[in-house]
Amino acid sequence: QVQLVESGGGLVQAGGSLRLSCAASGRTFRPYVMGWFRQAPRKERAFVAVISWSAGNTYYDDSVKGRFTASRDNAKNTIYLQMNSLKPEDTAAYYCAARNSWTLIGPARDYEYDYWGQGTQVTVSS
Numbered sequence: 001q002v003q004l005v006e007s008g009g010g011l012v013q014a015g016g017s018l019r020l021s022c023a024a025s026g027r028t029f030r031p032y033v034m035g036w037f038r039q040a041p042r043k044e045r046a047f048v049a050v051i052s053w054s055a056g057n058t059y060y061d062d063s064v065k066g067r068f069t070a071s072r073d074n075a076k077n078t079i080y081l082q083m084n085s086l087k088p089e090d091t092a093a094y095y096c097a098a099r100n101s102w103t104l105i106g107p108a109r110d111y112e113y114d115y116w117g118q119g120t121q122v123t124v125s126s
Contacts, residue, residue: 002026002115004096009120012086016124020081022096022117031098034079036070037110038092038122045095045110051079057105064090086124093119 008020022034031053039045049060051070058070069082079096097113 002029002098004098004115004117006094006096006117006120009094009122011123011125014086014088014124014126016086017082017084018086018122020083020094020096020120020122022079022081024077024079024098029077029098031100032102033099033105034070034072035097035099035108035113036068036079036081037095037097038090039095039119040089040092043092047107047109048094049081050105050108052105059105059107061107083122086122088124088126091122091124093121095119 003025004022006022012018033050033052035050036048037045038048047061048064049068049070051058051072067085072079096117098115099113
């Protein structure tokens with residue numbers, strides 16, 4: 001069993017920054033990729049970013065490209081999402097997810113992932 005725990009969410013003013021963390025545990029934790037998704041009220045969960053576990057290759061949704069940066073620390077089984085220049089439209093619950101099988105490093109749907117964290121709320125005020 002794999003457990004993912006997000007942290008780092010909060011309330012920030014527009015233009016500010018936050019850094020989300022996602023710590024993984026479990027003897028079967030061997031992801032191919034780790035992803036970040038977000039879900040705003042009354043909207044579907046949407047892809048934000050993905051990072052490959054071994055090489056650290058990344059891909060971002062156009063809405064966050066140039067502002068968000070995904071990274072990982074394999075020794076700590078943790079991934080991060082550095083979010084800069086935050087906008088009110090970034091307000092959402094943010095989730096990390098893990099996928100064990102091979103996939104292209106690109107946009108993804110949530111059903112393609114095997115394990116999920118509980119989410120952390122990010123609220124950006126204008």
